[in-house]
Amino acid sequence: MRALPVGDSALLVEVASGEEAQAVHAELLRRRAEGLLSVREIVPAARTVLLDGLTDPARLASELTAADVPPAPPRAREVIELPVRYDGPDLADVAALWNVPEREVARIHAAIEFRVAFCGFAPGFGYLIGLPARYDVPRRATPRTAVHAGAVGLAGPYTGVYPRASPGGWQLIGTTTAVLWDHTREPAALLSPGTRVRFVPVADV
Amino acid sequence: MTDSAFAVVRAGALTTVQDLGRPGHAHLGVPRSGALDGPAAALVNRLVGNLPEAAVLETTLNGCAVRPRSTILVAVGGAPCPVTVDGRPVAWGAPVHVPAGALLDIGTAVSGVRSYVAFAGGVGVEPVLGSRSTDLLSGLGPAPLTNGAILPLGSPMSLHARVDVAPQPRPPVELVLRVTLGPRDDWFTPEAVRTFTSRAYRVSSASNRIGLRTEGPALERALTGELPSEGMVLGAVQVPPDGRPVVFLADHPTTGGYPVIAVVRPSDLPAAAQAVPGTPVRFVAVRRR
Numbered sequence: 001m002r003a004l005p006v007g008d009s010a011l012l013v014e015v016a017s018g019e020e021a022q023a024v025h026a027e028l029l030r031r032r033a034e035g036l037l038s039v040r041e042i043v044p045a046a047r048t049v050l051l052d053g054l055t056d057p058a059r060l061a062s063e064l065t066a067a068d069v070p071p072a073p074p075r076a077r078e079v080i081e082l083p084v085r086y087d088g089p090d091l092a093d094v095a096a097l098w099n100v101p102e103r104e105v106a107r108i109h110a111a112i113e114f115r116v117a118f119c120g121f122a123p124g125f126g127y128l129i130g131l132p133a134r135y136d137v138p139r140r141a142t143p144r145t146a147v148h149a150g151a152v153g154l155a156g157p158y159t160g161v162y163p164r165a166s167p168g169g170w171q172l173i174g175t176t177t178a179v180l181w182d183h184t185r186e187p188a189a190l191l192s193p194g195t196r197v198r199f200v201p202v203a204d205v
Numbered sequence: 206m207t208d209s210a211f212a213v214v215r216a217g218a219l220t221t222v223q224d225l226g227r228p229g230h231a232h233l234g235v236p237r238s239g240a241l242d243g244p245a246a247a248l249v250n251r252l253v254g255n256l257p258e259a260a261v262l263e264t265t266l267n268g269c270a271v272r273p274r275s276t277i278l279v280a281v282g283g284a285p286c287p288v289t290v291d292g293r294p295v296a297w298g299a300p301v302h303v304p305a306g307a308l309l310d311i312g313t314a315v316s317g318v319r320s321y322v323a324f325a326g327g328v329g330v331e332p333v334l335g336s337r338s339t340d341l342l343s344g345l346g347p348a349p350l351t352n353g354a355i356l357p358l359g360s361p362m363s364l365h366a367r368v369d370v371a372p373q374p375r376p377p378v379e380l381v382l383r384v385t386l387g388p389r390d391d392w393f394t395p396e397a398v399r400t401f402t403s404r405a406y407r408v409s410s411a412s413n414r415i416g417l418r419t420e421g422p423a424l425e426r427a428l429t430g431e432l433p434s435e436g437m438v439l440g441a442v443q444v445p446p447d448g449r450p451v452v453f454l455a456d457h458p459t460t461g462g463y464p465v466i467a468v469v470r471p472s473d474l475p476a477a478a479q480a481v482p483g484t485p486v487r488f489v490a491v492r493r494r
Contacts, residue, residue, distance in 0.1 A: 004388035007468030008494045010438045012388045041231040043436030045460050050436025052231070119234040120434060120460030123343050127434075164344070183333045183345065189233040 001069070003061035010052040011061055017047070018117055018129060020069075024049050025193060027069050044118045044193045046127075079113065079196040082161065084152055086110075086201055088172035090140070094154060097137050097171075105173060106201050108135070114159060114197040119189070124163035124181030126191035131157065143169030150176045152199070159199075161191075174199075208275040209326065209358040213350045214308060217269035220350040221339035221414075222328050223321075224260040230334055231459040235345065237439060238338040239455050241414060241478035242319055244374075245283035249323035251368050252280035252300045254361065259327030260337040262350070264320045266481075268311035269350060271322075275305045277358065278325040282373055284317030284479055299370050317376030317479035325361035341414050342456040376479035380408065380486045382452065382469045384442060385493045389432065389464035393444070397424040401442075401450065401466060402490045409449075410482035414456040416443075417477045419486055423448025424466065434460045440469035442488070450488070452477060 001024070004012040013028075015021050025044040028051065031037040037060075040053025054060055086106035088094075095102040114130035131154075139155045144167060147153070151162045153170025160170060163180035176199075180190050191197065213220075223246060226239025240246035240263055250259050262269065268286055273279075280300050281288045288297050289310045295301045303309045311320055330337050330347045339346040350356075390398055406421030424444050437443070441453045443463045452469055454477065467488065469477070480486070 005385070005493055006388050006438055006465070007385055007440060008470070010468075012435060040228055041436070043231045043459060045435040046433030048433075048435040050231075050438070052436070052438050053228075118434070118460065119232060120458065121234060123230075123233055123235045123345060125234050188334065193232055 001065055003064050005057055005061065006050070006052075009054050009057060010050060011054060011057045011064075013049045013051065013064060015047060021045070021047055021049060022117070022194070023069050045120070046117065077194065077196055079198050080190060081198050081200050082176045082178045083202045084110070084174040084176045084199045085203070086174040088152065088174045090153075090171040091173050094137060094171050094173055098135055109159070109173065110199050110201045112198075114199075116191045116193050116195040116197065117158070118193050119191070121160075122163055122166060122181075123183075124189040124191065125160055126193075126195065126197075128159040128191075128197055129157055131159065133157065137171050139169040140171060143167055147172065148175070150178070150180075152176055208305075209329070209360070210355050211271045211273040211324070211358065213269070213352055213354045213356065214272055215270035215310070216350040216352050216354070217264050217311075218267050219265040220269040221263050221341070222260050222330055222347050222356070223263045223338045224336055225258050226338050226455060227334045227336035227340075227345070231436065234343070234459050235334065236340050236342050236456050236459060238336065238340040238346065240321065240338075241455055242283050242321065242475040244475050245319070245321045246323075248371055248373060249280040249282040249321045250327075252282070252298075252371065253278045253323045253325040255323055255325065255327050256362065259323065259359070260330065261324075261328065262322040264311055264322070266318055267313045268320055269322075270308055270310040272306060272308050273303050273324070273358075277303055278361070279303050279309060280323045281311055281320055283319050283321040284314035284376060286314045286320050287312035298373055316481075318481055319478055324358050326359035329357040329359040340456050342458060374476070376481070377476045377484060380476055380480040380484050382473045382477065382486065382488050383491045384467035384469050384488050386467045386490055387465075390466050392426055392428045392432070392464040393466055394425050394427045397426070398466070400424060402488050406450065406486040406488070408480045408482050408484040408486055412482065414454055416454055416457060417452040417480070419450050419452075421449065421486075424450065426464075432462050432464050434462045437461045437465070438468060440471055440474055441465045442467045442469060454478065
């Protein structure tokens with residue numbers, strides 16, 4: 001583990017794997033909940049956790065790198081089920097990349113329990129991991145100028161659901177009616193780092 | 206609709222509602238947003254007796270014009286500009302009474318980019334996640350002003366002591382940004398790091414509330430791989446594939462996949478918000494505090 005200083009009041013904790021990042025994130029949330037850590041933002045990402053708004057980042061850096069970070073606690077949270085119609089415009093391309101028949105994409109994808117590794121790109125957009133590495137796919141060579149809200153896409157090791165219409169370069173395999181982001185709801189984001197997710201195929205949503 | 210409101214007569218190039226923003230939600234992909242020139246927004250709020258968290262208008266280059274429905278105290282600051290009420294010049298950087306139905310016009314900035322308009326009671330649009338700020342990256346908060354829009358105003362407070370006049374810094378002729386190197390300076394050649402901290406850049410016209418883009422010598426990478434997405438801070442100097450540094454401002458994305466060569470001191474960012482395209486920029490490396 002490395003703790004890189006970022007400006008005068010932030011730290012970027014860098015680890016070797018997504019699992020370690022999850023463990024570090026869980027440990028930092030625990031410390032904050034217990035009042036042991038005063039910080040404005042804790043932002044997990046692929047191999048890092050950013051801590052922003054620290055008063056003494058140097059001291060925390062030496063504490064963190066000296067401590068043993070326990071593995072992330074057991075997955076106690078409920079599973080969020082997202083109904084999905086596997087009818088995306090890139091389904092055939094994904095099937096070809098996976099070297100399976102088109103109908104197999106839904107079966108493989110819906111059999112996985114995913115976890116939100118981190119959020120970004122847009123409010124409520126989660127980067128979901130869980131697919132084995134052999135199912136990694138590249139982004140589309142030319143991004144679409146418009147992707148509709150609820151579109152389910154793949155890029156690299158991640159699955160994501162567009163919370164609102166936006167441009168996008170992910171390979172679209174389906175559509176969900178679930179509302180990923182609603183700022184009048186508490187919580188506004190359906191998915192947050194650590195959330196467990198399953199996609200449930202439906203004939204028509 | 207109550208009388209505590211104003212109508213937008215001329216929206217200007219880009220006028221948004223801004224307050225202190227919505228920090229604390231970066232882990233959900235929500236940018237912090239908020240006034241780019243925080244001290245200017247705080248000052249105009251003080252001039253009309255508002256608390257620092259009251260929402261103000263942030264204009265871009267050519268101001269805006271509004272018509273309050275009831276008599277109200279306003280103050281304009283930030284980028285210096287002519288201010289008129291029904292065509293008559295009034296003070297910039299001082300509290301001004303605007304009669305009900307009169308036209309308050311905030312003119313084109315004489316220097317700088319963003320003027321700030323405070324109304325006693327603050328702009329009263331519905332907050333989203335605790336903030337009334339318009340976030341241009343994610344679309345949270347009220348839409349930018351449009352001609353004919355009606356915006357509500359809050360109730361003026363009488364408790365907060367207001368000030369009559371206050372000095373304001375001039376927009377920069379040269380933008381000097383103090384930076385601490387890292388966290389990804391090792392992704393660049395030593396020559397590139399020297400170039401970054403010694404050569405002159407200019408503010409690009411492609412700059413916006415998301416980032417201050419620059420023109421100047423491209424910075425060469427030592428590592429050519431792809432950086433996994435990581436969390437981004439305000440003031441991060443990200444270097445995209447074209448090699449020209451981009452300084453992240455309030456509406457910056459919460460995560461990013463281009464390496465951050467350095468981070469600008471927060472106290473230097475208000476000046477960055479007021480630097481017009483073409484302004485010379487120097488990045489000066491300083492020791493971490």
